[in-house]
Amino acid sequence: MPSPLLFSINGIKIGTACAGIKQTLRDDLTLFEIAPASTGAAVFTRNAFCAAPVTVARQHLQQTSSPRFLLINSGNANAGTGERGLTEALACCEAVADLTGCALTEVLPFSTGVIGIALPVTKITAALPAAVANLQAQHWEQAARAIMTTDTIPKSYSVQTTIAGQSLTVSGIAKGAGMIKPNMATMLAFIATDAAIPAPLLHTCLQTAVDQTFNRITVDGDTSTNDACVLIATGQGEVSIDSANHPAYTPFCATITEACTHLAKAIIRDGEGATKFITVTVSEGSTATECLEVAYAIAHSPLVKTAFFASDPNWGRILAAVGRAGVPKLNINAVQIYLNEICIVNQGGVATSYTEEQGQQVMRQQDITIRVLLGQRGNCQETVYTCDFSYDYVKINAEYRT
Amino acid sequence: MPSPLLFSINGIKIGTACAGIKQTLRDDLTLFEIAPASTGAAVFTRNAFCAAPVTVARQHLQQTSSPRFLLINSGNANAGTGERGLTEALACCEAVADLTGCALTEVLPFSTGVIGIALPVTKITAALPAAVANLQAQHWEQAARAIMTTDTIPKSYSVQTTIAGQSLTVSGIAKGAGMIKPNMATMLAFIATDAAIPAPLLHTCLQTAVDQTFNRITVDGDTSTNDACVLIATGQGEVSIDSANHPAYTPFCATITEACTHLAKAIIRDGEGATKFITVTVSEGSTATECLEVAYAIAHSPLVKTAFFASDPNWGRILAAVGRAGVPKLNINAVQIYLNEICIVNQGGVATSYTEEQGQQVMRQQDITIRVLLGQRGNCQETVYTCDFSYDYVKINAEYRT
Numbered sequence: 001m002p003s004p005l006l007f008s009i010n011g012i013k014i015g016t017a018c019a020g021i022k023q024t025l026r027d028d029l030t031l032f033e034i035a036p037a038s039t040g041a042a043v044f045t046r047n048a049f050c051a052a053p054v055t056v057a058r059q060h061l062q063q064t065s066s067p068r069f070l071l072i073n074s075g076n077a078n079a080g081t082g083e084r085g086l087t088e089a090l091a092c093c094e095a096v097a098d099l100t101g102c103a104l105t106e107v108l109p110f111s112t113g114v115i116g117i118a119l120p121v122t123k124i125t126a127a128l129p130a131a132v133a134n135l136q137a138q139h140w141e142q143a144a145r146a147i148m149t150t151d152t153i154p155k156s157y158s159v160q161t162t163i164a165g166q167s168l169t170v171s172g173i174a175k176g177a178g179m180i181k182p183n184m185a186t187m188l189a190f191i192a193t194d195a196a197i198p199a200p201l202l203h204t205c206l207q208t209a210v211d212q213t214f215n216r217i218t219v220d221g222d223t224s225t226n227d228a229c230v231l232i233a234t235g236q237g238e239v240s241i242d243s244a245n246h247p248a249y250t251p252f253c254a255t256i257t258e259a260c261t262h263l264a265k266a267i268i269r270d271g272e273g274a275t276k277f278i279t280v281t282v283s284e285g286s287t288a289t290e291c292l293e294v295a296y297a298i299a300h301s302p303l304v305k306t307a308f309f310a311s312d313p314n315w316g317r318i319l320a321a322v323g324r325a326g327v328p329k330l331n332i333n334a335v336q337i338y339l340n341e342i343c344i345v346n347q348g349g350v351a352t353s354y355t356e357e358q359g360q361q362v363m364r365q366q367d368i369t370i371r372v373l374l375g376q377r378g379n380c381q382e383t384v385y386t387c388d389f390s391y392d393y394v395k396i397n398a399e400y401r402t
Numbered sequence: 403m404p405s406p407l408l409f410s411i412n413g414i415k416i417g418t419a420c421a422g423i424k425q426t427l428r429d430d431l432t433l434f435e436i437a438p439a440s441t442g443a444a445v446f447t448r449n450a451f452c453a454a455p456v457t458v459a460r461q462h463l464q465q466t467s468s469p470r471f472l473l474i475n476s477g478n479a480n481a482g483t484g485e486r487g488l489t490e491a492l493a494c495c496e497a498v499a500d501l502t503g504c505a506l507t508e509v510l511p512f513s514t515g516v517i518g519i520a521l522p523v524t525k526i527t528a529a530l531p532a533a534v535a536n537l538q539a540q541h542w543e544q545a546a547r548a549i550m551t552t553d554t555i556p557k558s559y560s561v562q563t564t565i566a567g568q569s570l571t572v573s574g575i576a577k578g579a580g581m582i583k584p585n586m587a588t589m590l591a592f593i594a595t596d597a598a599i600p601a602p603l604l605h606t607c608l609q610t611a612v613d614q615t616f617n618r619i620t621v622d623g624d625t626s627t628n629d630a631c632v633l634i635a636t637g638q639g640e641v642s643i644d645s646a647n648h649p650a651y652t653p654f655c656a657t658i659t660e661a662c663t664h665l666a667k668a669i670i671r672d673g674e675g676a677t678k679f680i681t682v683t684v685s686e687g688s689t690a691t692e693c694l695e696v697a698y699a700i701a702h703s704p705l706v707k708t709a710f711f712a713s714d715p716n717w718g719r720i721l722a723a724v725g726r727a728g729v730p731k732l733n734i735n736a737v738q739i740y741l742n743e744i745c746i747v748n749q750g751g752v753a754t755s756y757t758e759e760q761g762q763q764v765m766r767q768q769d770i771t772i773r774v775l776l777g778q779r780g781n782c783q784e785t786v787y788t789c790d791f792s793y794d795y796v797k798i799n800a801e802y803r804t
Binding site: 048049080081084085115178179224306309314317319320323330350390393395 | 448449450451452479481482483484485486487516517518580581622623624625626627702703704705708709711712714716717718719721722723724725726729732734747749750751752791792793795796797799800801
């Protein structure tokens with residue numbers, strides 16, 4: 001069962017330090033040490049302008065599926081930094097390799113923060129010895145804090161469970177509040193387990209989990225340059241999976257998906273300026289794509305999002321978003337829209353049973369589900385998670401650099 | 403040449419009245435009387451949940467290309483109102499037909515305002531006689547005000563010019579500030595000319611103009627349920643065009659496009675909460691679609707829009723938007739991004755010549771052009787107009803109904 005505590009994972013140690021990248025006194029540098037013979041999998045942003053550390057981490061993972069260190073800095077994204085950015089990401093990896101005696105390609109770098117500013121390499125390398133000296137198995141909570149940027153709360157998940165009769169531990173942390181609309185990957189998330197599982201299978205498990213979790217959240221529709229999600233399996237626990245047919249594989253994947261779901265939802269709850277958590281479920285679509293397009297049309301609509309901020313049941317904006325999503329041959333008379341359990345739209349207009357009071361009662365809540373039944377020939381369904389749009393969203397993003 | 407005055411169009415009279423739909427004392431009802439033998443063309447929203455008046459106006463235009471009256475109310479969109487909405491839109495047309503002796507199908511209805519509230523038909527029919535009594539050729543300015551909703555300034559354009567040696571007059575009005583991302587049509591716009599031109603040719607001319615003007619603006623990415631753009635040719639001036647080969651046809655189309663451009667840009671300048679007018683031009687694309695996708699990725703990015711509100715040259719957000727637009731095989735080293743004349747990005751990162759001071763100087767201006775050169779094999783270019791995202795956008799849309 002999930003726990004407010006973060007369980008240590010045998011084979012993982014974490015050290016944090018303050019490199020002063022953001023000119024504050026809080027830790028902004030995190031180092032994960034991973035025991036030898038662990039396996040690792042990662043998915044990254046599909047943004048064409050991906051950050052230098054994304055390029056380097058991808059290349060290093062092609063050389064080895066057993067990374068020994070993850071180096072993460074917040075406060076600077078090292079994106080939009082051209083050739084120089086690559087050199088600087090490599091310089092940081094080199095510093096870790098020098099200090100610890102591992103190979104350069106066994107270090108994966110991650111950065112998050114402002115785009116387009118040169119990475120302060122000397123600050124990072126100067127703080128590295130402190131992070132190494134600080135390596136401890138129980139530092140998950142500190143890491144969850146050290147990777148934050150505009151996040152207001154640390155995001156973490158931890159579970160000890162039994163699958164196929166054997167004990168399994170999974171812990172993970174994530175960060176992200178703005179520039180959140182992951183595409184084939186996510187914001188920064190680092191998850192580890194004590195199971196043993198070959199890297200290709202671990203990758204399949206991670207990709208499946210991410211597609212239904214981190215790839216289904218949106219704060220502002222802006223896909224980041226730095227998104228990455230890493231899953232490490234140390235093999236120092238009881239569970240050992242050798243193939244997809246192993247009885248523990250399916251429950252293992254379910255546990256990983258549960259961890260990703262929790263972390264992805266935590267990102268939305270902490271969305272920049274967010275006051276509401278909104279689940280958008282679209283069903284009865286001809287295709288999954290059609291359902292997703294409708295869900296994102298709603299989830300990205302600034303008009304829908306500001307209405308939720310105001311707790312105003314201005315359902316016409318939801319109807320307009322469904323209508324503009326471009327579903328081919330949509331029969332609007334077959335469409336039904338619900339706010340939680342309240343039917344607001346059917347027969348092409350407002351439901352006769354609907355009252356403004358019902359709508360307001362739902363809108364006053366903090367967790368709200370919009371359900372759209374498209375009435376197309378099909379059983380496809382998709383769910384997307386988003387948040388509202390508030391004054392504070394504008395404030396945070398108008399003031400981020402200044 | 404354009405004029406701050408609005409020229410009357412021979413064959414067009416306009417009456418306005420206060421029906422009290424918005425419970426204010428300002429006029430919210432507008433009636434256009436169109437002389438017999440005029441021709442009319444219109445384009446409408448592609449939102450599947452199009453409003454009842456859109457459905458009725460479309461049907462009536464299929465019966466006759468010589469409408470006699472346009473009836474426009476603000477304060478209520480009559481959208482999301484199902485069968486009842488259709489009945490009520492028709493009832494308003496019927497009232498006009500009864501009062502004036504025209505046929506029902508010669509009346510085109512238009513509504514704009516809140517979605518999903520029943521149209522107050524009795525208020526409208528009660529105010530109609532005052533609008534009829536008030537019909538005058540010089541009431542364009544009053545109409546521009548009466549069709550406003552969250553608009554803060556009336557939008558109009560008027561020109562007297564000479565084409566192919568003959569005098570031509572064009573006048574038009576438009577409204578719109580939010581829920582602006584027209585698709586194949588526009589917000590409400592009414593344009594009239596004294597030229598004579600057959601309806602099919604008039605429609606081609608309008609569609610071409612709209613595609614490059616109203617269909618290239620976005621405030622918030624939300625395509626309205628009520629968008630409509632109408633062009634009337636009364637044939638009471640000197641210009642008479644009988645075919646696309648007529649020497650006046652091309653300059654006529656250019657004049658109409660100019661009118662649409664002016665009105666479309668006026669909508670963006672008055673975008674909800676807008677403090678900046680932003681032109682996004684994307685060139686060197688393989689296809690027009692590719693250019694448009696990049697332009698809209700930038701124009702819809704809440705992060706880009708809030709940075710412009712803050713006058714913060716946070717160009718990394720523009721780079722991230724270009725990168726996430728999904729251009730196939732984008733070579734980021736060939737991409738160049740400019741703010742006005744300042745090169746901010748080339749060679750995959752910040753331009754070496756760029757300084758923060760240069761960026762700030764551009765960002766302090768009110769009219770800013772973002773130019774993206776994709777460096778793909780192709781000469782395609784597209785331009786989109788948008789505005790920034792401010793506290794007032796949230797304020798306006800959080801308070802719209804309450």
